[in-house]
Amino acid sequence: MSRPMSAHDQALAKSRPNHRKYVFLGLFVLLVIAGWSAFWYVSYTKTQSLIDRLMARQINGTPVLQCQNQTLGGYPFRLLLTCSSYTAQNAQNGWRVEGGAFRAIWQIYTPNLALIESDTRLTISHQPSGQTFDMVSSLMRGSVRFSPTEIISRASFEAANPTVTSNNPAFSNMLGEIKADSLAFHARPNPDESNDLDLSMTATELAAGSFPIVSGQFGVTLIEGLSASIRNQGNPARAWLQQSGEVKDINGHVDIGQKTLKLNGDVSFDQQGLANGLVKLKILNPSVDAATAGKTLSAKRDGLNGPLTALQLMGKPVKDGDLIGSEVDIKLKGGNIQAGFLPLGRLPAIQ
Template sequence: MPADSADQKSEIKHGKGSKRFLWSLAIILLLLFTAWSGLWYYSYSTTQTLVDRIVAKEINGQKILTCHDQALGGYPVRLALDCSSYSAMDPATGWQVSGGPMQVYWQIHEPTRASIRTSSRLHIENAAIGQSLDVTGGMIKGSVLLAPPDHVQTVSLEAEEATLVSNDPFIGQSLGTVKADRLAFQLSPTAQSNSDIELSLEASELSIKQIPILNGEIKFTAIGGLDALMQDRNNPAALWLRQSGKIANIDGRLEVGQKTLKLTGDIAFNQAGLANGILRLRILNPSIETAKVKQTLSAERDGFNGPLTGLQLMGKPIRDGDLVGSEVKIKLVNGAMKAGFLPLGNLPPLR
């Protein structure tokens, strides 16, 4: 057989094999595309039914959730619900959250986690008691993780370039307008017990009236907090004080000017809302090896430097990684705070 004829047959056979492979690949991709589209449409239909049911729900003639100009889309990788404006109300307590526009979205592979984004003002109000809080930010993001069937497992909220303004006279006089480059909050049941709540707060460049700029985070566990919240939404704090009033596993880190503060301990509130317990406060500075020379101090960032240095001298010398300083034991008795014999003021009662 001539060599040319054998080569031609080989090329024809190779060409047919390549075409079969391409056709097979195309069919597989088409099947995958069809299956994914079917999954997305099923999720879309299920979610649209859920959204319609929630939006239609009323308690005592009051709508729980309003989403104006709602549109559900997001194909192919997620589901996205757009609202030109929204409001959500808890008729049991009278609290209402409103704002807009807003987008809520779910990933197809994680339908129990809803993420929320908005760049508009968030208005929180209780008309019955005349209190309101406005939160503005370059971007406000939230997340809700659900556990079947309708149990909220985790709630988080984050605001960038945030400003908080409250009409409450006590908050206004003591805190003024609160500003921060970033504020974050998370609430979830603990892994050990579904009756306890773990809360965490984070802030960067936090500015509060008459207080130096702060950076840091704190987390703690409210023992029995979730039970109280589920049993009495009108006044869960009062019920929690009667049933538990215990705060455990406090773990905080705060940067104030040149100093780093670390706080640990447990406290318990009596039924009058007054705190009792022992806290351990570490007041730390950079070690000589890592310290950066700062020519001048400013009240904006270093306003607590003097009092903290004085308190630091009363503690036990310690080293904490690259930081050095002292640990001070703070005792709380019915809201009154003392470090040794030195009074540090009083915590207001928890209401």
């Protein structure tokens, strides 16, 4: 006959299932950590291999990309590449981009997409001509997406409070120092034709030289802009002119003083790099609610209000949503810009 269990034995019997539960839970957590670590390491290995291949690329024996004091880490939730400074250059055409501290972040489940943050100074230089373009801003960031063949398939760049200067005489004489509250550039293959390049630019409170302050966005499609035949040319711009030279789907929206400008059209460049084409320009007045009769005008914001109003008189009346104005045909021929009989200037040739 078995003796009755004591209170101590009963307590031990009740505690055993709880101990097993904690053991199983601990083993499960260890398995999850081990599995996640293995997954992270596989992503790390693939990313390191991608970085090594990119860094190994050369043009005329010169590395295309350089990352000083390179490190790759970020365990456990991401991948983080850091450089104390960076350089991207093309030894064929002499263009070079360089900057200070740089870091790129990948989520481990999207190793082909890198989010980038860099030092607040960027320099673009053309060594054969000695031209330099410098940008200083409070924040620089962007993103780059790579295709399976390590070709950059999409890129974006954003700068907060940028200031751009250059030693190029034509640039500095016309635009001087460029400042903006924000500036962004985006590039990607056209969704319908992968050899075409979509480019867009967005700016807020952009001021350049004596020109009035503007805000807006502008987009174009460069036909054959990503053609394989021009990617490694010494002068991609010249190669693109020979390949196509066509700019399609020009689309812009700009607020300047009291006017809103909208433009669309197509332009082609001849073998000399001179523009030819037709652009439809809508010059729209503010809505009745937005207009203020007693508003004080300033040259910095409204300096083109008079010329734009005069240009409106040459167009046909149009309505765009709540805005009313006129549409003017802007013709480009051999680089010359003209509205009706009125010459508006000249676009420099693409070299």
